[in-house]
Amino acid sequence: MEVEPCENAVPTNTNPCEASESSSNADNKTHFRVCRFIMETGVKLGMHSVPVATACALYHRFFQSANLRVYEPYLVAMSAMYLAGKVEEQHLRTRDIINVCHRYLHRGSEPLELDSQFWELRDSIVQCELLILRRLNFHVSFQYPHKYLLHYLLSLKALLNRHAWARTPICETAWALLKDSYHSPLCVRHPPQHLALAVLYLALHSYGVEVPAGAVEWWQVFCEDITNSDIESIICELLQLYDMEAKCT
Amino acid sequence: MQNLRQAATEAFHRLGLKQRHLGYEELSDLEDTTYSSEPQPHWFHTLQVRRLRVQRSRSNSDPLGGKSFEQEFQWKTGLQFGTATSYLNLEKLGEGAYATVYKGISRINGHLVALKVIRMKTEEGVPFTAIREASLLKGLKHANIVLLHDIIHTRESLTFVFEYVQTDLAQYMTQHPGGLHSHNVRIFMFQLLRGLSYIHGRRILHRDLKPQNLLISYLGELKLADFGLARSKSIPSQTYSSEVVTLWYRPPDVLLGSTDYSTALDIWGAGCIFIEMLQGAPAFPGVTDVFEQLQKIWAVLGVPTEETWPGVSELPNFKPEWFLPCEPQLFRNVWKRLGQLPYKTEDLAVQMLRAAPRDRISAQDALQHAYFNTLPPPLMHLRDTVSVFKVPGVRLEAEARDIFSPGRRVRPSLTPLTKCW
Numbered sequence: 001m002e003v004e005p006c007e008n009a010v011p012t013n014t015n016p017c018e019a020s021e022s023s024s025n026a027d028n029k030t031h032f033r034v035c036r037f038i039m040e041t042g043v044k045l046g047m048h049s050v051p052v053a054t055a056c057a058l059y060h061r062f063f064q065s066a067n068l069r070v071y072e073p074y075l076v077a078m079s080a081m082y083l084a085g086k087v088e089e090q091h092l093r094t095r096d097i098i099n100v101c102h103r104y105l106h107r108g109s110e111p112l113e114l115d116s117q118f119w120e121l122r123d124s125i126v127q128c129e130l131l132i133l134r135r136l137n138f139h140v141s142f143q144y145p146h147k148y149l150l151h152y153l154l155s156l157k158a159l160l161n162r163h164a165w166a167r168t169p170i171c172e173t174a175w176a177l178l179k180d181s182y183h184s185p186l187c188v189r190h191p192p193q194h195l196a197l198a199v200l201y202l203a204l205h206s207y208g209v210e211v212p213a214g215a216v217e218w219w220q221v222f223c224e225d226i227t228n229s230d231i232e233s234i235i236c237e238l239l240q241l242y243d244m245e246a247k248c249t
Numbered sequence: 250m251q252n253l254r255q256a257a258t259e260a261f262h263r264l265g266l267k268q269r270h271l272g273y274e275e276l277s278d279l280e281d282t283t284y285s286s287e288p289q290p291h292w293f294h295t296l297q298v299r300r301l302r303v304q305r306s307r308s309n310s311d312p313l314g315g316k317s318f319e320q321e322f323q324w325k326t327g328l329q330f331g332t333a334t335s336y337l338n339l340e341k342l343g344e345g346a347y348a349t350v351y352k353g354i355s356r357i358n359g360h361l362v363a364l365k366v367i368r369m370k371t372e373e374g375v376p377f378t379a380i381r382e383a384s385l386l387k388g389l390k391h392a393n394i395v396l397l398h399d400i401i402h403t404r405e406s407l408t409f410v411f412e413y414v415q416t417d418l419a420q421y422m423t424q425h426p427g428g429l430h431s432h433n434v435r436i437f438m439f440q441l442l443r444g445l446s447y448i449h450g451r452r453i454l455h456r457d458l459k460p461q462n463l464l465i466s467y468l469g470e471l472k473l474a475d476f477g478l479a480r481s482k483s484i485p486s487q488t489y490s491s492e493v494v495t496l497w498y499r500p501p502d503v504l505l506g507s508t509d510y511s512t513a514l515d516i517w518g519a520g521c522i523f524i525e526m527l528q529g530a531p532a533f534p535g536v537t538d539v540f541e542q543l544q545k546i547w548a549v550l551g552v553p554t555e556e557t558w559p560g561v562s563e564l565p566n567f568k569p570e571w572f573l574p575c576e577p578q579l580f581r582n583v584w585k586r587l588g589q590l591p592y593k594t595e596d597l598a599v600q601m602l603r604a605a606p607r608d609r610i611s612a613q614d615a616l617q618h619a620y621f622n623t624l625p626p627p628l629m630h631l632r633d634t635v636s637v638f639k640v641p642g643v644r645l646e647a648e649a650r651d652i653f654s655p656g657r658r659v660r661p662s663l664t665p666l667t668k669c670w
Contacts, residue, residue, distance in 0.1 A: 086377035087384070094372065126374035133375060134402045138383040 027068050028184070032241070032248050034059065034073045035183040037104060038081060044100045045092055047085070049179065050144055054084035056182035057142050062132050064188060074105070079128035087140050094122045145187070148196035149178055152222050156200070156211070159218075164209055174203035177238065184241050190234055193223045198234035330357065330399045336364060336410065347376040352413060355398075361413035362398060369406055382476045383409060385453055392636040393444030395464055395474040414474075415467050418522070419460035425648035428529035428586055431594070432646045433469065437526060438597075439621055439628065440471035440637055441519050446612035447633060448473070449512040458518030459498050460525065468638050469645040496542040497521060497531050501553070502606045504539050504546075506565030513606035516615070520601030527586045527594070532602075544572060550604050551577035558605040593619040 035056050042052040058080040063073070078101055085092035098121055102112055112118050133140065153171055177199040181187065186195060197219045204211065211218040219226060329335060339352045342363065353364040367379045386397040399410035418437070422429065429437075441463065448455060455462075455473060462475040496504065500517035503510055524532035533549075535542030547553075552572050553561045561567055580595050580602075581588035587595040597620040600610040610618070616629070627640050637643050 082374070083380070086375075086380050089377065091377070094374075122372065126369075126372075129374045130369075130402070130407070133380065138380070138387055138400060140380060141384045 029244065029248055030068060030073055031060070031063065031185070032183050032244050034077045036248075037074065037101075038077050039179070039182070041097075041100050041104050042081065044104075045081070045096060047081070047092070048088075048090060050146060051081075051084045051088040051090045053144055053146065053179075053182055053187070054088050054140075054142065055081040057187050058083055058132060058136070058140065060185035060188045061136055061139075064185065066135065074101070075124055075128050076132065079125050079132055082125055083129050083132055083140065094125055097125065098122060142187075143192045145178060145192035145196040145199075148193050149174060149200060152196055152200055155222070156218070159212065160209065168207040168209055170200075170203050170207060170209060173206060174200045177202060180241065181238055183244075184237060186234065186237055190230075194226050194230055194234060197223055197226055198231045198238070201231050202235050202238065333401050333403060333408065336362060336401070336408075338364065347378055348409075353410075355410075363411040363413045365409040365411060367407040367409065375407060379407065379409070385476045388451070389448065389453075389476075391444060391447045391633045392470070392631075393440045393472055394447065395472045411474075414464035414470075414472055416465050417461055417474075418463040418465055418471070418526075421465050422460060422526065422529065424652055425650055426529055426652060427650050429526045430646045430648050431527070431590055433648065434523070434526045435621065435624065436469060436637065436643065436645065437463075437465075437471050438519075438523055439616065439624060441473075441522065442612045442615045443637070444471070444473045445512075445515050445519060446616060449515070449612050454510075454512060455515050455518075458515055458522065459495060460522060463522070468636075470636050470638060496535050496539065497533055499542070500606065501543060501546050501550075501604050502564065504543050505561070505567050507606075510606065512611065513609040516601050516609045516612060517606075519612075520598060520609075523598055523601065524584055527590070528584045529586075532584070539566065540571060544575075546604070547572055547575040549578050549580070549583050550602070551575050553604050561605070593622075596620070 038055050038059065039052055042055065047055075055077070059073075059077055062071075062076055062080070066076075078097055082092055082094060082097055098118065099111055102109070112121075153174065156170075157165055178196065181195060181199065190198075201219060214221070217228075219231065335357050336353045336355055339354060342350045342352050344350070348365045348367050351364045351366065353362045354360070355362050367376065369375060383397065383400060386394070390396070395414065396412040397409060398412060401408040401410065445455070453476075455476065457475060458473075462473065464472040464474050466472070498518035498521045500510070500514055503514060521532040533542065533545040535545050551557070552569060552575050554569075555562055562569075580598055584598075587598065597610075597615065597618050600618070601615065603609045621628075625640050625642050628637055628643065631637065631640070
């Protein structure tokens with residue numbers, strides 16, 4: 001299977017400083033596309049939220065140190081999904097991953113024949129899985145913000161006006177924001193508690209829901225070591241992500 | 250029962266670190282003469298190391314032998330961790346569902362190691378159990394958890410390098426039939442609960458506790474091994490090699506189909522092992538299926554009702570009409586050994602073997618139980634990585650029976666000899 005060429009051929013800029021910036025910008029776009037690929041194929045493969053998050057986290061951690069020009073990102077993504085299935089014990093078959101991914105990358109095409117090309121591709125996924133394990137040194141199980149978000153939402157629900165809660169889709173929005181955050185390496189850079197609080201903060205603000213004020217801010221009650229600027233920087237990164245989405249269509 | 254235990258040991262003999270006790274016969278013979286001038290039992294497995302002109306200190310299970318790493322490293326410069334050439338295979342110890350285990354020696358520092366060579370399947374890649382085991386053990390550093398020294402990657406294969414530990418609890422109980430010395434049981438239990446308390450504090454469940462998975466060093470250090478062999482969401486009844494997994498150590502809530510289990514799962518297993526060490530026979534040796542296993546448990550605890558265990562009737566496999574009516578029994582009437590020991594022994598067993606998972610004692614609380622009061626107090630404040638045998642006065646007692654030297658009491662533990670090196 002030929003995988004779509006990634007956005008490496010960036011038009012070189014005359015200014016070297018700008019060049020590196022635009023190249024990292026192009027990398028970010030590639031990562032965004034590949035993560036969207038992981039999430040969409042994840043849905044088609046029936047993966048739950050946490051294995052999909054694991055796959056994205058594995059992908060981001062891998063490319064934290066690896067060069068995008070050396071490793072094919074879509075292959076890394078496929079192996080990350082396969083590995084995530086093993087780590088989170090929602091086992092996937094390589095055959096299914098290959099077929100679904102092939103369909104995603106070549107819309108409307110026929111399924112792959114079970115020929116040598118198919119077997120080579122499967123071997124590549126297995127080899128690349130070993131490579132990811134090696135590069136991450138077997139640190140493949142992560143703490144997730146999902147469970148924190150759930151806990152925060154339940155606590156907040158008890159605190160807020162029942163009608164305000166019923167009128168506004170806080171839960172859905174926060175959950176969607178959290179899922180979307182995996183398009184970028186936010187999960188690698190921030191602790192899970194901070195990520196969960198930031199998406200909740202943004203969801204509340206989007207709908208103008210006020211949390212009754214106490215001696216300390218509500219988010220300090222949930223997590224002691226988070227500061228206002230932590231929340232702001234996460235939200236800022238999140239908003240850039242939605243900016244990026246517009247450019248990546 | 251002896252045969253049963255042996256058969257079980259073989260049947261469930263899935264994974265290595267399970268070697269014969271070659272040393273022990275000769276050892277106890279040698280020991281009879283004088284105390285420290287003659288070759289000593291535990292020199293047995295250090296002999297090869299001595300040939301290699303490396304001085305070993307303390308135990309095999311101590312990764313650096315109590316010395317500074319730099320000193321050890323002088324031994325063979327140029328060799329690094331993580332490469333296959335740094336280790337020498339000595340003998341095969343056992344074969345498991347997804348790995349073969351060899352006894353090996355590190356050419357870097359001369360330590361004995363267990364090399365677990367993971368079989369890679371071309372179509373499936375790295376077995377998920379291996380991934381779980383490595384990713385969990387990487388973060389665990391505790392005197393009662395088997396230590397993962399190193400991971401060797403090659404293009405085609407994967408080898409985990411573990412500390413080498415001489416035997417396991419199943420073999421130890423086979424060697425000393427008829428129940429263990431109550432003092433030794435206490436030391437083993439303390440270490441087991443200490444290990445569990447450590448992993449539970451990190452939200453990790455072992456899920457597959459059984460005597461075969463508890464490694465015992467010659468000093469009597471107990472180490473939890475075989476992490477990640479059990480699956481987390483569903484506990485396996487069959488492995489991929491269609492080997493039957495024992496139900497003996499599985500709690501009633503899981504047997505009844507609950508998937509919402511937590512740390513109490515391991516506590517039940519530890520409680521079963523507690524009884525087995527005292528009694529010399531498994532606590533609930535079911536033979537065929539889940540229902541027989543449950544019936545064995547009800548025969549002691551009584552069939553649960555909504556009053557004794559709120560929520561039990563909602564569990565998928567709970568069908569009271571299928572069970573013979575049973576009244577709860579006193580543990581001391583079921584397991585005679587408990588009647589011969591102080592009441593607090595039975596009390597701890599009762600608190601660990603409660604049918605309803607939320608009634609079971611936690612590992613943390615169990616360590617504070619009066620049963621352990623007779624152990625030296627400093628045990629309670631050890632750092633994670635310090636072995637309980639570092640505390641003065643903690644040592645194993647001689648077991649009453651030893652099948653390798655029948656009719657004769659073995660010399661007390663080997664602990665005092667460690668000063669020889």
